[in-house]
Amino acid sequence: MKLLVVKLVTLLSLVVAGDIVSYDGYKVYRLIVTTSAEIDLLSELRNDQRIDFWSRHRIPNVPVDAMVPPDAQTEFETLLKINAITYEVIINNFEETEIIGRSFERRNITLVTISSGGSNKPTIFADAGIHAREWIAPSMALYIINQLVENATNAHLYANVDWVLIPVANPDGYEFTHSNTRMWRKTRSTATICYGADPNRNFGYHWGESGSSTWQCDDIFAGRHAFSEVETQAIRNYLAIHSHHIKLYVAIHSHVNGTNYTVGNSAELLYTSAGCSDDYAKSVGIELSYTIELPGGGTSGFDLPPEDILSTVEETWEGFKAYHQYVENKFVNLTN
Known part of the structure; x- marks a missing residue:
């Protein structure tokens, strides 16, 4: 058995030399070790940096989670089976990222999918950073991913619900708030006088109505026409394909004061704002669609x-766990 362990460690060591650019295809295994001998066996594998043990327990019957790259999965599973170690794959693909479009200045609009595998499962979708200056929104999306x-x-x-997040839906504007104008809100597309449009007034549902502006220098300029901005086009195109299994859409924004949240219609609690992503999501058939306003800095x-x-x-x-x-309770048939 020692020989098999050494063989696996050697195999994993050989692939360390290359830079890892993604975790595509990496699996996460949950192991149940029941004896001290099994614990010792896993301890030998901990010496290899390519097997990422998320749990450090050395107690029998306490789950141990480990992430393994694609090239080592067959050998890893063989080792577990030979040693009669009970396991299950809890994540089939550790991280799925997708470029769903490019911004006006050609930055990637990146989408992250977190799933245990399978298809057409009920999905929670969230966009963040659509307003460039709302820095806490991308932080929230990244914390969810983390x-x-x-x-x-x-x-x-x-396990039963997929998560899809766009951490920065307006990457040009977000970059501009760091390099030039901290309070910039819009995209950075060119116009005759002023740059950009408010992407959260640019979606094609009641576009150009109350709460938006036709003046291109206004912070709530709705754009030349619905979906004039490539950033909103990217979200529209993704929803056109996937909206049938997205059950909850959350637009992450800021800011409101304090940490006592008021729940209600945003047009009544805040102000009317036609052409927003949450309204558009509802219009294409997503049953639950919300905006959450995170606290600001007082x-x-x-x-x-x-x-x-x-x-x-x-x-x-x-709140996201809720x-x-x-x-899960509403859309997953737990009896199947």
């Missing part, structure tokens, strides 16, 4: 103090 793919205790959250406006970022995303993550529970 909790799903790096926290093994959350594996049940993508007197600092959109500049949430760094020390407040973690507490904000942590408390909002609890979203998941509702979607």
